[in-house]
Amino acid sequence: MKTVLPTSENSLQFYNYLTSAVAPRPICFASTIDNDGLPNLSPFSFFTIVGNQPPMLVFSTLRRMRNGTTKHTYENVKANSEVVINVVTSDIVEQASLSSCEYPDGTDEFLKAGFTKLASDFVKPFRVAESPVQIECKVVQVIDTSDKPGAGSLILCEVLAIHINPAILNEDETIDPHAIKLVARMGKNYYSRAFGEAVFEVEKPNVKLGIGFDGLPENIRNSTILTGNDLAKLANVTALPEPEPGFYDEHIKKTIEYYILMPDELEVELHRYARKMLADNRVEHAWQVLLSV
Ligand SMILES: Cc1cc2nc3c(=O)[nH]c(=O)nc-3n(C[C@H](O)[C@H](O)[C@H](O)COP(=O)(O)O)c2cc1C
Secondary structure (H helix, E strand, C coil), X not given: CCCCCCCCCCHHHHHHHHHHHCCCEECEEEEEECCCCXXXXXEECCEEEEEECCEEEEEEEECCCCCCCCCHHHXXXXXXXXXXXXXXXXXXXXXXXXXXXXXXXXXXXXXXXXXXXXXXXXXXXXXXXXXXXXXXXXXXXXEECCCCCCCEEEEEEEEEEEEECHXXXXXXXXXXXHHHCEEEECCCCCXXXXXXXXXXXXXXXXXXXXXXXXXXXXXXXCCCCCCHHHHHHHCCXXXXXXXXXXXXCHHXXXXXXXXXXXXXXXXXXXXXXXXXXXXXXXXXXXXXXXXXX
């Protein structure tokens, strides 16, 4: 492994490693206002949820590398403790990027980047009409990690209200990841799309206790075919399944007949077949394939 320390000569390279590895990151498109009531809009990808009761978000503004000065967003939230966090979608990502230019004090990035202002219900900063989710927040704490150039300041925000465009909701009123079309920030100039083929499901294991890797039969655990992800799906069952001959399909029967005198090859073939089942999340069937000899 290549090991790099924060004290290394090349601090930009270190930053690139961190931001490329801790990725993709959601983007907080922060709308604030200054003391004179002038709007400011900037994207920040050092951003996440940190609690639900009360609902809290945090994002981090960094001091400018070249001179250690703080950003307008930081100054604005220090001055009046209010922010609207808008989400960034593939439809507005170029505009959001444009708004990140270091425009001089008092520049209205809504105007510069072509966004429409919507009045908020609980705070003074505007919402971004083009963003499908707009979150009104009260800033409850600002934590400076240092005053060196590049230092982050955590802006801890309590959510007062979420506004959601109905166009991104499923019939059951949940947000459809393919409709919201979120994008995320990665290292350097890279972004990623969080919809289409990029989206997949992993069954939540927290309602039941899976048997775990150590509960898997040794030949399965040490399979040369099944991957860690495959084994994790198998290890998520609550008890080791029993073989059920009624489950065996024609493919299993033919495979067993063909390889009957070659047990090692038979195992490899069955593991390959089980892998296919697991790729379709047919875990019960995969178990039966694996237990068929
Ligand atoms: C997608 C994206 C994500 C960004 N994330 C951050 C971040 O997390 N922290 C930060 O300090 N700057 C970040 N920046 C840079 C700021 O947006 C930029 O410095 C901006 O000019 C700050 O504006 P302000 O001075 O009006 O607050 C990001 C830029 C882009 C395009």
